[in-house]
Amino acid sequence: MDPKFIQGVLYLVFIIFLTFILYGYIIHLYRSEKKGEKDYEKYGKLALDDELTSKPVEGIEEENKKESK
């Protein structure tokens, strides 16, 4: 078979695969937000509320406590 043809087919398969990954990631982001597993938009506050005395959006200490329970 013409190697150029194989190259072309592989290229197409690769593009479709990457498109699938890209859309998969978008769906993953929106779905996990819809299911209530994640709230990505709250991380926007990380830049705004950034005093040393501010309460962390997700504190390391709180997370550790949750895990130990």
Place this chain on the structure above:
Amino acid sequence: MQNPAIEYDYTVAKWFSYLAILFGIIGMGVGVWIAFELAFPELNYVAGEYTLFSRLRPLHTNAVAFGFTLSGIFATWYYVGQRVLKVSMAESKFLMAVGKLHFWLYFITILLAVVTLLTRYTTSKEYAQLEWPIDILVVIWWVLWGISIFGLIGIRREKTLYISLWYYIATFLGVAMLYLFNNMEVPTYFVAGMGDIMHSVSMYAGTNDAMVQWWYGHNAVAFVFTVPIIAMIYYYLPKESGQPVYSYKLSLLSFWGLMFVYLWAGGHHLIYSTVPDWMQTMGSVFSVILILPSWGSALNMLLTMKGEWGQLKENPLIKFMVLASTFYMLSTLEGPIQSIKSVNALAHFTDWIPGHVHDGTLGWVGFMIIAAIMHMAPRFYKREIYSKKLLEMQFWLQTTGIVLYFSSMWIAGITQGMMWRAVDQYGNLAYSFIDTVTVLHPYYTLRGIGGLFYFIGLFMWAYNFYKTMTAAKQIEKEPAFATPMAG
């Protein structure tokens, strides 16, 4: 909870800010000089070999990319890193020592770069001219920066890493990989036992060398001029405007898009050269796809200002940042257009290319670093910005400078490309090289004037920063959002 007596420690951020101003002035001063050399060649001989274009051009590119821009990146890292992780450098003596050592080794390296480039030590690889002993120094302080990043992350209070940190981490990893592979070189003295101890040759040869070089060269643009600047704008624009980023999900998507696509686009520097045709095509295709993640970030920034556009009128720092993201959109559309094979046939080797580079670097990189440092200055010194008027004047002068720069280079580049390929009815070239030089002279002069405007703006910036540090009105507490400025 944490000890309320602890405050963020901006020592290292301040030091790097001083260097950004210093190397901005040196690097762009040299840039303006060589721009005028192209218009008035006698300027080449003002100080013997030391003012030759060939000697000064690498000095310009190295000083602005690795002096000005890197200083800006480090200054903002040592500021943003602490704030979004909610941990102070004062809490770790080790990290403070690492930060200071990073600063001093970096400063020495860039000074050595200036001296060695002026005294003709160069590997002759574009943007990788520094010789092997300096390369080793670079690796040492780059590792120190990595220790600082991951060390601070290690002692953080905030679990989630804000999107800016993703970009800083990507900068660290990306440059580390690119720098090591492209600077694989053999110091000839240790092999031959003779010659100059500073001299080295690349481990790659011919086409392979070109491919590695432009994989590096283009990604130096990615990981020095793009990725860390996005890190900055994702922090400073929301913070200055008081608006959270428009879509955090879009920022994540753009991040992964950019990371994946950028690394494949370097082949567009080698279109119509000896590299395999499929690689040239791949370079073109990935460059065009690159529009998506680039515009994703830029639009996310512009949409962050949704409903708050009044701030654009009131706040010069918002002006700088909004124009920065607009210039980012312009240059990330222009670059892909230039990488299309048929356009590249006209554009390659012409002045359209430096035109493109400069609307990105002056408009996007320069404006973002200027805005970031002026946002930080009142927080560093607990004083308001010395003069809003001066900042406004700087903005308009530099914007005019950029417009003069890229518009003259667009006209010059396309004219040049058309003249080079013009043939008469018998297929003979219609113009000789000197014909193009004569035609381009006014545009070269205009470019020099544009650069000069931007350069004068840098002094306004330096003066405003200095007066903010020493003489501006004191403020009682750190401003939460918009930076206070005196009329």
